[in-house]
Amino acid sequence: MLVIGIAGGTGSGKTTVVRAIKEALGDGVVVVPQDSYYKDQSHLPMDVRQSLNFDHPDAIDFELLVEQLEELKKGNSVNQPVYSYITCSRSKTETVTVEPASVIIVEGILIFTCEKLREQMDIMVYVDADDDDRLLRVISRDIMERGKSVHQVMDRYEKTVKPMHLQFISPSKRYADIIIPQGGHNTVAINILLAAIEKVLSK
Secondary structure, three states, X not given: OEEEEEEEOOOOOHHXXXXXXXXXXXXXXXXXXXXXXXXXXXOOOHHHHOOOOOOOXXXXXHHHHHHHHHHHHOOOOEEEEEEEOOOOEEEEEEEEEEOOOOEEEEEOOOHHHOHHHHOOOXXXXXXXXXXXXXXXXXXXXXXXXXXXXXXXXXXXXXXXXHHHHHHHHHHHHHXXXXXXXXXXXXXXXXXXXXXXXXXXHHO
């Protein structure tokens, strides 16, 4: 079993890299997204939830994420939480059953900030991209997928996304074994990563 961590800033192209790995390796890959492990905030009023800093490590339930990754590595299935960006809360009744696989990809902006999580990874990849490119992707995604207005996206970017990227996410690239510049469009770097993964699996 191989555990691959894929980190990088919001809108850097992590999903594109994950998709390339899944397409290359087929059914033997399972993805564990950090976004499923945001702490439940349903006890707070909606206006308070929407103002929370979701780009700080404290927003993530790393204890549960590490615990479930350890179970997958033991060959056990886990019930992954379901988190909604619209309501900023974790479902009380719904979970996703995740089965162990030969390759487990843990993906998220903050995953390298947790030492216990890093210790579970065999290969750590950081997807890098220019700030302008990331911002354009964030605007498009948050409006189309998360029901945000342009004003809300820009306000969040200035208040939390940008400063948290500089404080936590960008510095975490020092833990990476492989850095992919130019985001998910760097096919040469992605092919090198795939070759490295296949080499490890062949052993």
